[in-house]
Amino acid sequence: MKRLLMSIVGLLALLPMKADEGMWTLYNLPQAVYDQMKAYGYSLPYESLYSGNNPIKGSVVLFGGFCSGVVVSPDGLVFTNHHCGFEAIRSHSTVEHDYMLNGFYAKTAKDELPNENLFVSFMIEQQDVTARLQALGIDDMPFDKQADVIDSIAAVMTDSVKKIDKSYHVEIDPYYEGNQYYATTYQLFPDVRLVFAVPKSMGKFGGETDNWMWPRQTCDFSVFRIYADPKTNGPAEYSEANVPYKPKSWAPVSMQGYKDGDFAMTVGYPGSTERYLSSYGIKEMRDAGNATRVQVRGLKQEIMKRHMDADEAVRIKYDSKYAQSANYWKNSMGMNKCIDSIGIIEQKKAYELRLRHWQDTTGYLKGKLDFDLMARLYAKCFKHRRAFYYWFETFRGTNELVTRAMKAGSGMEVKGSEKDPKKQYIEFEDNSDEWDEALDKEVLAALLQNYREHVSEEYLPSFYQTIDKKFKGDCKAYVDYLYKKSILMKSGKKLYFNKKSFNEDLGVQLGLSLQDYIAAQSEILNPLSDSIDVQEKYLCAAKLRMEQDLPHYSDANMTMRLSYGRVGGFTLNGSPSGYYTTAESIVEKMKMSDRVPEYFAEPIMHELLSAKDFGPYQDKTTGKMQLCFLTNNDITGGNSGSPMFNGKGELIGLAFDGNWDSLSSDIYFEKNLARCIGVDIRYVLYMIDKWGHADRLMKEINAK
Template structure:
């Protein structure tokens, strides 16, 4: 019997080995077979060193402000993340006179470190499976809307309980495996996060959109922040001048030894969203109803933005972050659709669904429940309203300041004034003119109004399109000028009383009300099909798990901490090897092409530093070069930006910042031949802090300089 079990275990490990580079694994229940495979590939730490105890590797990894990942690298709470994750913080502190985005920033003392409103880091403390509890409460029998209410209520109960033990902790409940499981995760959140160091944008975003999602890369994509804590408790505290640098339980040691091809590599971070259990029908909708309209609308918006940004430095500072966020997923949408078609992912999914159907027919499992024909009909029902919703939201959701205010004043903006006297309650928009430019804003607004009408069925046009036609003869620029001039929404500092008769007569308020009516109308049209689709997709995932019960499975990403592992190495495309690292010579070669492409511009000092004949301790002992960026087959997605890349000893060797163009469909289908994680070599990071920033105090803090 023992011999049989060992044979089965060996078979399981062998099966895992064929997909050793795929998987976003939760840590608390990491399958033994996965851990054994990690060890076979070069991971030398114990499981306790990974997850349990004060000095576990996971204790150095943070959720960075709810959209990225990061890693603590010093006993005084220094955090490394990507430059593009710190982009908005860097931009918000920049002015024309002190342009930290353009020139970089280094705080030479604690007092010079810059606080950041609405930024935070969270540490994952613990995670537990609460599926049985959720099923007992009937989570499987209610609509999506009621599921959300039930999850919120359970989350509140768990938070009330945990805060009686420790007020600094909070619990979040998330669905896993398409809602077939539920986990409760305990976090500790620190709200006082300060900017410490950033290099110039020329290096932090070297190559811009030209190189985004591409390989080879030379981007030095990092920024440095510090966590501050209550001086008495070393715990979370809101910003105060009295707060002190946080003393973490564990921080990641930095390796200056580098890596070689085939070396073990591990990322820990917070991947945002994947859809690898999604049906063929869902992928078709993603391609045509989500990605295609998103790319189409953003292409129009970005052309206008970049034209204004290049014409005015003050405008560039205001929109640098907005443009980067928009263009990143514009290009992602284009690349994903290209891969869906070129790889034939929909056909692959259809073939797999036929296998599941054959298995159901043979075993009787899920008979009368999972119905692919019904799933197809539900997706057909939701397609047009879903596509229209994407067009609407991409056109009017946070695309310009006027639309943002029009939404907020009609939905969700908090009132000020006496609580017991509604007539004296009011809204007020603070002066945020440093965040937007009127000329750019208005041109984008007019262009997207026109484009939305051209892209959707007339029945989905909000009522203001009748006014544009009758009063403005379809002159969208004139309509936008009218709104900005006549509406009180754009009068910052003005008190807006929603209980006065004049409120609903305001053209901006009317515009917002009609937009919200359109949003809720589309949601209502989608809702019934969405509930039915969710149930079928959930059953499809459950069927896969049941059919392949002898294999370990990971859940789709949902911005909870995940581990991925694999090896350092490149890929082949069309018979050509990619190489697995870039060198200083390659960035200098691109810098010399700045006259042809402004995104390859770098300051003279960068040319000088990266043209050095001797890079000293930053020279890789194997290649004899200073290596800048490198490839691994770690499984990552959006949200993994800033994730630490560890070697087999748990030492930091890089920061993940991108995937590659050839595998942008990996969110729905991981292709082990092509999918790669692009990371910035930690030695390149330290080189820039040392040679350009002369940040000796930070290097000493990290134990890298005496």
């Protein structure tokens, strides 16, 4: 029997599924995948992942709806990345108490800081509801109707699980391009408080210079705590009476480290991948999406950076916005580089030819999956999609005026008399602590001009006629006028939207023009996009059928996934990359801060990381203080903050990035190049201990 098992494991290692690739759902993890995990060094039973006593899934959280995290103590302490906690840290910062710049430690429970709109969610269970939805005819419905049916079934299921626990709710998501549907039960905790953050110099060490790069030394972590109702230990809105949550599960933290070839596993909430996407879709992503994002954000970020460098108060306001923008600006550049250097489009075309031949032979989805139709649809859609990306990058969330202009037309609370429409009004609260007028105006003027230069006239919203007629084409003069004269910029003023003067305001007209424009474009794009989505769904279904003897994972969609592999490096510029970085390497970079400002660190950091002896935080094998390390785990956006486990299910790090050569991974996993970068948990603990002197946290975490 043992010989047979070893033979099976050996065969699995040869399968083209690429054992280190994949973002697997836990509740139905293929046995073949688990067997490969065991062959790599996972020592816990199958049930330990999802359904056993204190399963690993029970310690992993969706953090804020955009990142991952892990519970590490019996009192609800959560580790995530520093960049995941960035906005929470920034929101508590002022020029006088700049926690972003100086770090933060809550010395007592009373000092832990609440955060508006921040939450964590636990996945309770997951199940396949495909048959239930197909019985309702979902496959034959228009996409907007599908969404309504999914929402109604999720509501029915939520009513059912609330009988078990009132804090539960159900979400239904499509998998495999809509060929399957899974329902996930969640428990959401809305009271999450900031406990500990290192200074930005360490939490974001290397900044955009090192982002998506190896080697890395970033101490990318922050610490939060979940609070609960004191009577039920369940979710509760913020209250001073709430107490630390007592979780059923938490991850044991290991001080034992790792070595080359050791098993490594991440469990988290990866955001979005498109690995089933056609060659036509990838070409559109490269040329319409990524190229546009790089161009517009590069312009915007140059202006932001200049203003932020000139004024500390402005920097605090825009730190988080700039980081969010720059992250996927650089990601888009790297992805386009990989698409071309790896030849992904040509590889996809070759695979589609193979799939087409298989379809001709078997007749599967004949009359439905139509490669020629897909090509025509993408060709027809391209110019509209490219213009849409320019519109999105120019107008969505880029400045306060346009944000208010878009809100004024819809989505705001109506105040005043319910009976008399003329006395109804909307009102913008004073949020001047969140934006800077000089920066905002320069960004908007530059983006308006840039948009005009990069799209054809048919894609210009009608307000450009106002710019031409009233301001002689001068975007800066138009923007100056809006900020000075538009009623939208009068915070705290009652805006009576049923009066003639409201609709005559140029700021209001800007918002209406943008809404009219996107509505008209949606009428063109939506039918094309729906038809493309149907073809992409059939393409995925054909791949799954042709390769039905192999296990397949679905694209990431912000639901819990497991990725596994091994610790280890790759070939970087013709030489071994190494699989970990050391304290010596960060000190060398710190000395370069006069040339690279993002390598600046406070004198105390130089001192701490130049220590002769790092005590228990030093690796027992190498004798080094190890900072960051590499695995071949699968990672994408949303995985940030994902716990990295060893073969015993112990926490050894937090995933925070991929390498430059992995930036094609959202569409194509290149196993020889793609790597996951994690911060060593011993580095995290060293900073909590030696910089923060956070004895109460160290005792609570109880790392071994």
